[in-house]
Amino acid sequence: MTVSLEIVEDPARGCAALMVGAAIAQGDIVLTGGSTPRAAYRYFVEAVDSVGVDLRQTTFWVGDERCVDPDDDRSNYKMIKESLLDPLGDRAPRFERMKGELGPEAGAADYERALREAGGPAFDLLLLGIGSDGHCASLFPGQATLNERERLVVGVPQAGLEPFVPRISLTLPALASAGRIVFLATGTSKADAVSRAFGPDAEPDPQTPSSLLVPEAASISVLIDDDAASQLHFTGEPQ
Ligand code: 6PG
Numbered sequence: 160m161t162v163s164l165e166i167v168e169d170p171a172r173g174c175a176a177l178m179v180g181a182a183i184a185q186g187d188i189v190l191t192g193g194s195t196p197r198a199a200y201r202y203f204v205e206a207v208d209s210v211g212v213d214l215r216q217t218t219f220w221v222g223d224e225r226c227v228d229p230d231d232d233r234s235n236y237k238m239i240k241e242s243l244l245d246p247l248g249d250r251a252p253r254f255e256r257m258k259g260e261l262g263p264e265a266g267a268a269d270y271e272r273a274l275r276e277a278g279g280p281a282f283d284l285l286l287l288g289i290g291s292d293g294h295c296a297s298l299f300p301g302q303a304t305l306n307e308r309e310r311l312v313v314g315v316p317q318a319g320l321e322p323f324v325p326r327i328s329l330t331l332p333a334l335a336s337a338g339r340i341v342f343l344a345t346g347t348s349k350a351d352a353v354s355r356a357f358g359p360d361a362e363p364d365p366q367t368p369s370s371l372l373v374p375e376a377a378s379i380s381v382l383i384d385d386d387a388a389s390q391l392h393f394t395g396e397p398q
Contacts, residue, residue, distance in 0.1 A: 160373070160374065160375075160376060160377060160378070160379075161378050161379070162357055162379045162381065163378075163379070163381065164381045164383065164388070165380060165381065165382050165383070166226075166383055166384070166385060166388045167382060167383075167384065168271060168385075169198075169384075170199075170343050170344070170345055170382035170387075171195070171196070171198035171199040171202055171267070171324050171343065171386055172199075172202050173382045174199035174202075174286065174341055174343045174382055175199045175200075175202030175203040175205075175206055176206070177284060177341055177380070178187075178199070178203045178206075178284065178286075179203065179206045179207070179210065179212060179341070179368045180284075181217070181283050181284035181339075182212045182214055182217045182252075182303065182376055183210075183212055184283065184293050185216035185217055186208070186217065186282075186283025186284060187218045187219075187220060187281055187282050187283050187284075188204055188217060188218075188219055188220070188282070188284045188286070189219075189220045189221065189222050189282050189286060189329070189337065190219055190220065190222070190235075190239055190281065190284075190286055190287040191197050191221075191222050191223075191285070191286040191287050191296075192221065192223055192224065192235025192238065192239070192288070193235070193238075193288040193342025194238070194243075194299055195288050195343050195344065196238075196286060196288065197238060197242045198218075198305065199210075199286075199343060200239070200242040200243040201242055201246070203241065203243065204242075204246040204247055206208070207247065207250060210306070214247070214250055214251065214252035215364040216252075217252040217253075218252060218254070218255065218394045219239075219243075219251075219252055219253070219254040219255070220228065220254075220255050220282065221235060221236070221239065221254075221255070221284065221312070221325075222286070222287060222295075222328065222329050222335075223257070223296040223297040223315075223326055223327060223328040223329065223336065224236065224246075224256075224257035224258075224259040224266070224326065224327045225233065225259055225322055225324050225325075225326055226259045226260070226261075226262050226263055226266060226324055226325040226327065227259055227260070227322075227324055228259070228260050229256070229259070229260065231257075231339070233322045233324060234256070234259060235257075236256050236258075236259070236397060238253075240360070243272075251294055255270070255273050255274075255277070257269075257270050257312075257327045258270070258289040259326075259327060259348040261274065261313070262325065263313075263315055263316055263325040263326060263327055264314040266314065266327040267269065267310075267312040267313050267314040267327050267328075268312075270311075270312045270327060271310060271311050271312040272324075272362040274311050274312065274333075274338065275311070279311075280311060280329075280333050280336045282335075282336060282337035282338065282396070283337070283338045283339070284337065284338065284339050284341065284352065285334060285337035285339070285340045285341070286341050286343060287334070287341070287342050287343070287369070287371050288342070288343055288344065289342055289349055289352050289353060289356065290319075290320050290352065291320070291345050291348045291349060291351070291352055292319060292320055292352065292367075293334070293352040293355055293356055293364075293366065293367030293368055293369050293370065294319060294320060294368050294369070295334070295342070295368055295372070296328045296329055296334060297313075297315045297318060297326035297327070297328035298330075298331065298368040299315070299318065299319030299320065299368065300319055300336075300365065300366045300368060301319075301365055301366060302366065304330065305331060305365050305368055305371065306396070307330045307331070307332075308331075308332055309367075310330055310332065311329060311330060311332070311333040312327060312328065312329055312330065312398060313327075313328055313330055313336050314326075314327060315328050329369075331371055331372065331375065332375070334372060334376070335375035335376045335377075336374055337376065338376070338377060338378070338381045339378045339379075339380065340372060340376050340378065340380070341371065341379075341380045341381075341382060342356075342357075342379065342381045342382065342383075342386075343383075344381070344382075344383050344387040345383065345384045345386065345387050346384070346386050346387055347386040347387070347389060349383070349386075349387040349389065350386060350387050350389045350390040350391075351390055352364070352367065353381065353383055353387050353388065353390070353391065354371070354392075355367040355370060356369040356393050357369075357370070357373070357379075357391075358390070358391050358392070359391070359392070359393050361373070382396065383397060392394050
């Protein structure tokens, strides 16, 4: 298992490049919600335009969803549709949408069925953001969902961070099953969580759910800017 911390000026560009690589390899890509990935999705569309990547053998999945209608401004699907699927148009690959409108339990069961019917999970590249509380997908600090080891998808009755709506989320084993996980984080608001999850003194801790992936995942790349890296102190540096 390897964790590579990559402090770069524009993490979204690096994320888009990894998406292009996975798409060229005709792999399955798990998209993340939130706001940070918008830029990465835009760069990906630009790359598909310039390189002419054939996406017909790729499937897009998603790591989590808010239990709202798909046209609600809080919907991850709405963000993905606007920044990725609509710009790709008829070149867009198959996208397995999490149906947030079904509610947490029915929505989770629906997505688990879709995953298993597709023979999954067989994720080649899995994108994640990290919350300022250290959550990833919709796995929040101290919640029982962190202990789920059998199911691939769970309902989350209460979100631990805004938007405070019920959620649907892939579980830790489903996330960890990916060939490669890419965390994307920018800004000082993520610096503490990045340090607690991936820093030199980090330990797996249910209070920082992202840290729980470190011992389980095959490969984690953490793409961060200087601000998100600002609380990472390696030995020999002034504390
Ligand atoms: C969600 C996301 C969530 C997100 C982090 C970071 O549904 O909110 O999947 O896990 O990745 O909260 O969000 P930002 O990119 O908006 O900071």
